[in-house]
Amino acid sequence: MKKKFLFTICIIFVLGLIGCSNKAKNIENVDVSNMSYEDIESYSKESTVNFYGYGGNEVMNKWFDTYVIPQMKEKHNITVKRVGMDIENIMNKLISEKQAGNASGNIDVVWLNGENFKSAKDNSLLFGPFVDKLPNYEKYIDKDSEDVKIDFGTSVEGLEAPFGKAQFVIAVDDSKITDTITNSTDLEKIIKANPGKFTYPALPDFTGSAFVRNIIYDIVGYDNVKDLPEDKEIVRTAIKPAMEYLNSIKPYLWNNGRTYPATSAQLENMYSDAEVYFTMTYSPNALLGMIETGEFSKNTKIIEFDKGNISNTHFLAIPGNSKNKAGAIMLINFLTSIDAQASKNDIKNWGDVSVLDKNKINEEDMKKFGESISIEKSLPELKAGLVPIIEEIWMEEVLEGEK
Structure with missing residues (x-):
């Protein structure tokens, strides 16, 4: 009886290790390049996504912490951690990790634009193109708009997704x-x-x-x-x-x-x-x-x-060494949803100008955006x-x- 009991315990232990191994495999370093959105959503459940961006905007921080993080947990069972860091330090971190050959970095989503995007692109620090994996990008973004295709003179080429406008x-x-x-x-x-x-x-x-x-x-x-x-x-x-x-x-x-x-x-x-x-x-x-x-x-x-x-447009990108690209895609897709864009557009929350094409949003959903200032003629x-x-x-x- 004792041998049988020990054998059963061993079987349970081995099965537990296999289960843990599969779970780790599902969460980290999954190749999402050829995966459907549904598969990406499945793989990302119960994972943690690290969002790195400028931490000095307290209004944005509050909105992100009280709205985005709870919504991602409720809708997708994904834990989001926001790390406030100056973009110069983020760039230095990404470059140092690449030079060290670190294929499993801690940054899953980075908030950037302009010269920093150009540097990241020139140094091959980013994963992508990935925007074709985002249903909300396909539905609600004007992909032919210059402020979506060009970031301070640098062609985006699907390496970052629009987040908001200045x-x-x-x-x-x-x-x-x-x-x-x-x-x-x-x-x-x-x-x-x-x-x-x-x-x-x-x-x-x-x-x-x-x-x-x-x-x-x-x-x-x-x-x-x-x-x-x-x-x-x-x-x-x-x-x-x-x-x-x-x-x-x-x-x-x-x-x-x-x-x-x-x-x-x-x-x-x-x-x-x-x-x-x-x-x-x-x-x-x-x-x-x-x-x-x-x-x-x-x-x-x-x-x-x-x-x-x-x-100008500020964007979200995924570092090439992100260990949770599936979760990163889910977070970015959520941040380009009607509800998230309307929430951050609200002056009581953040007041950031939405990147969504109003011509692609139905009348009922447009009511979510409320009062907003928008410039009729903008130049890049x-x-x-x-x-x-x-x-x-x-x-x-x-x-x-x-x-």
């Missing part, structure tokens, strides 16, 4: 400024007629840099700068009319243009205190939230340039390498130029 806008208190502004010429007249009531953040602040590029687009033309080589003197010559414009308004800026706000947050505080009549942002829906809380005047209105406002970002060159030229010719 749209640059200037906002004005129209109880103080009643004139219509649709271009840089209009803006110049108003600035000179209201000295000290306009300014912009010093570059390389992200929002201040966008303002300068939008002025370049309006004066020089997007088509005349989008294909410029990354040569400082060639760029300097091309954007000279825009730099002359920025110098022409400089004496009429806040503090006579001798100093600039260090950050967009400082500019927002100045606008809130009515120290200036204008502010600017890459997140237009955030304006609605600030108006609702009383931080900004209810008379705040956005300015749209006739030639267009800069817009320049090649990532041109941005720091323009910032250097501004520092030399405007910041350190005529005093």
Whole structure:
């Protein structure tokens, strides 16, 4: 009897090991390249997905922790862990792991765009193309849109999926400024007629840099700068009319243009205190939230340039050494769903602009999105390498130029 009992215990133990082994195999390092979405969904159950992204956006963090994580557990039985980390550190981690030959990294989904995507693509750090595995991408994304196909001048080629949009806008208190502004010429007249009531953040602040590029687009033309080589003197010559414009308004800026706000947050505080009549942002829906809380005047209105406002898309990608690509695909598909996009679009949650094509969403589902600011005519970002060159030229010719 004792031998029989021990034999039974051994059989149970062996079967348990096989079960554990299969479960581990199902969760980690599964080749999803030729799998259907249904199989991917099955393999990903009970797994853990590590989401790495910028951790300094507390509004986004709260939305992710209180909405995304519980929803993924409830709908797909997947545990999501959010790791807040600056993108520079994320990139360094991915590069170091590749150099070390680490095929089982801890990053399953990474939030990125622009120069960091270009670097990741150039260094073959990403898995894909994978967007054809996402039902929501196929259903609701305008795949022919340039802001989906191109990321700061770099072709996406299915290596990242759109997550949200940033749209640059200037906002004005129209109880103080009643004139219509649709271009840089209009803006110049108003600035000179209201000295000290306009300014912009010093570059390389992200929002201040966008303002300068939008002025370049309006004066020089997007088509005349989008294909410029990354040569400082060639760029300097091309954007000279825009730099002359920025110098022409400089004496009429806040503090006579001798100093600039260090950050967009400082500019927002100045606008809130009515120290200036204008502010600017890459997140237009955030304006609605600030108006609702009383931080900004209810008379705040956005300015749209006739030639267009800069817009860019932020994306989600899967590192090539992710050990849970199946779970990563499930998370990204959820984040591009109508419900998730509507939730993050809500100004009470995050206010991030949706990437979904409204023409592909039925009338009933559109009601989920509520109030939102959307720019009628948007223009794409320049090649990532041109941005720091323009910032250097501004520092030399405007910041350190005529005093």
